[in-house]
Amino acid sequence: MSKRVFIFDTTLRDGEQVPGCQLNTVEKIQIAKALEELGVDVIEAGFPISSPGDFNSVVEISKAVTWPVICGLTRAVEKDIDVAVEALKYARHKRIHTGIGTSDSHIRYKFNSNREEIIERAVRAVKYAKKYVEDVEFYAEDAGRTENEYLARVIEAVVKAGATVVNIPDTTGYCLPEEYGAKIRYLVEHVDGIHKAVISTHCHNDLGMATANTMAALLNGARQCEVTINGVGERAGNTALEEIAMILKSHKEIDLETNINSKKIYGLSRTVSSLMNMPVQANKAIVGRNAFAHSSGIHQDGVIKDMSTYEIIDPKDIGLDGNAIVLTARSGRAALRTRLEALGVRLSEEKLDKTYQEFLRLADKKKDIGDEDLLVLSGMDRSDDHHVKLEFLQVTSGVGVRPVASIGLDIAGEKFEAAAVGNGPVDAAINALKEIIKRPMVLKEFTIQNITKGSNDVGKVHMQVEHEGKLYYGFSANTDIVAASVEAYIDCINKFKQV
Ligand code: KIV
Numbered sequence: 255m256s257k258r259v260f261i262f263d264t265t266l267r268d269g270e271q272v273p274g275c276q277l278n279t280v281e282k283i284q285i286a287k288a289l290e291e292l293g294v295d296v297i298e299a300g301f302p303i304s305s306p307g308d309f310n311s312v313v314e315i316s317k318a319v320t321w322p323v324i325c326g327l328t329r330a331v332e333k334d335i336d337v338a339v340e341a342l343k344y345a346r347h348k349r350i351h352t353g354i355g356t357s358d359s360h361i362r363y364k365f366n367s368n369r370e371e372i373i374e375r376a377v378r379a380v381k382y383a384k385k386y387v388e389d390v391e392f393y394a395e396d397a398g399r400t401e402n403e404y405l406a407r408v409i410e411a412v413v414k415a416g417a418t419v420v421n422i423p424d425t426t427g428y429c430l431p432e433e434y435g436a437k438i439r440y441l442v443e444h445v446d447g448i449h450k451a452v453i454s455t456h457c458h459n460d461l462g463m464a465t466a467n468t469m470a471a472l473l474n475g476a477r478q479c480e481v482t483i484n485g486v487g488e489r490a491g492n493t494a495l496e497e498i499a500m501i502l503k504s505h506k507e508i509d510l511e512t513n514i515n516s517k518k519i520y521g522l523s524r525t526v527s528s529l530m531n532m533p534v535q536a537n538k539a540i541v542g543r544n545a546f547a548h549s550s551g552i553h554q555d556g557v558i559k560d561m562s563t564y565e566i567i568d569p570k571d572i573g574l575d576g577n578a579i580v581l582t583a584r585s586g587r588a589a590l591r592t593r594l595e596a597l598g599v600r601l602s603e604e605k606l607d608k609t610y611q612e613f614l615r616l617a618d619k620k621k622d623i624g625d626e627d628l629l630v631l632s633g634m635d636r637s638d639d640h641h642v643k644l645e646f647l648q649v650t651s652g653v654g655v656r657p658v659a660s661i662g663l664d665i666a667g668e669k670f671e672a673a674a675v676g677n678g679p680v681d682a683a684i685n686a687l688k689e690i691i692k693r694p695m696v697l698k699e700f701t702i703q704n705i706t707k708g709s710n711d712v713g714k715v716h717m718q719v720e721h722e723g724k725l726y727y728g729f730s731a732n733t734d735i736v737a738a739s740v741e742a743y744i745d746c747i748n749k750f751k752q753v
């Protein structure tokens with residue numbers, strides 16, 4: 255029988271630390287339920303003491319999810335642990351994830367402390383957490399740059415104190431696969447009592463080695479890996495769940511298996527991307543738009559003759575169905591629900607109603623609605639609680655004319671109108687918007703992507719606007735890309751403190 259690897263998903267904690275990609279509680283619950291269906295073993299639902307929003311998300315996810323262990327992050331601080339215990343009150347299976355920095359740099363600069371004191375603090379935190387929950391995971395932050403001998407002493411002490419899982423993060427993404435694998439092997443061979451705990455990997459992708467490092471750790475005795483959907487996470491992100499799941503599924507000779515239902519991967523990847531406003535890189539392994547697109551003639555010819563010539567994974571295994579149902583304006587609400595569920599998206603009745611209305615509006619403009627369109631629509635009902643709403647937009651542009659736009663806004667029930675020119679239709683529309691909202695705002699990033707193909711396609715717009723030293727991210731999708739751009743700008747504005 256294959257050996258089991260536990261999948262610890264941290265999309266909602268480490269993944270959500272990406273600036274501007276924060277999710278609200280309803281969105282987090284949607285993702286948590288989809289992670290449960292995907293088959294993850296542990297969901298790190300948040301860092302409860304960090305904000306009331308995070309606390310509340312951990313509470314609500316604990317109520318919404320049945321099978322996976324729900325985990326709350328803490329520092330090695332009693333107050334953090336108290337708050338996490340409270341947030342996990344409703345979880346059927348709960349885990350406290352506590353820890354402290356162990357590298358010399360963390361000990362000296364972060365804690366102004368010394369190695370012995372750090373061990374004492376680590377042990378104290380584990381013992382304190384153990385009073386409330388049986389399942390306590392300890393993380394040795396910056397373990398990647400911690401000297402192995404000292405790391406082994408820390409890990410031995412926390413296992414003795416009752417840690418059930420020991421997490422060895424490569425916090426800075428610095429380790430080489432060989433080095434990280436050897437670190438795990440060192441712990442397996444030198445820590446007394448290590449068999450009482452599961453060794454966990456937690457790798458960051460700063461040098462593009464997160465997946466390679468995670469694999470090196472698994473091959474050397476780690477049995478849990480901490481990952482995120484699409485590899486989202488601060489800086490260059492974390493190890494991508496879909497990569498580890500598909501490596502282990504494809505390489506049977508490794509004899510390690512997960513509980514992941516790989517057919518749910520694609521749908522969840524797109525849900526996370528649209529809810530977090532984080533486009534998936536086209537050539538991203540497993541879930542990128544081009545991951546299965548063979549463009550060279552030789553490859554196409556081979557794949558047509560037999561898929562195994564150039565494809566190592568069957569796209570159907572990740573839920574990419576070449577024969578996906580295409581919905582049209584005549585499709586009913588039930589067909590929409592069925593298709594979304596097949597993509598791993600379960601909506602409340604209320605949200606399904608709103609998505610169906612959006613679907614009908616889009617179907618009026620675009621004949622065939624595919625999976626990507628549906629995933630965008632289902633993650634798109636944020637404008638309801640918007641303080642600033644777009645009432646109308648009229649733009650004139652073309653060759654030989656000066657682009658001009660007039661715009662109408664509803665700001666908390668009050669109507670405003672303005673017009674402006676610009677060097678293009680989007681510029682004119684944004685200038686008109688700025689005539690009404692006179693706040694310092696600088697557009698920092700602006701991307702337009704089509705979802706599938708064709709001139710009748712939906713354009714997805716991601717924007718980043720700087721306001722009073724902070725970055726705000728906005729998203730919209732529309733068959734009219736000027737309208738989508740203005741809506742995305744307004745999405746950013748709605749996130750400012752006060753308009
Ligand atoms: O990267 C890291 O070290 C972490 C810990 C808090 C687990 O995210």
Ligand code: ZN
Binds near residue numbers: 423
């Ligand atoms: Zn991390």
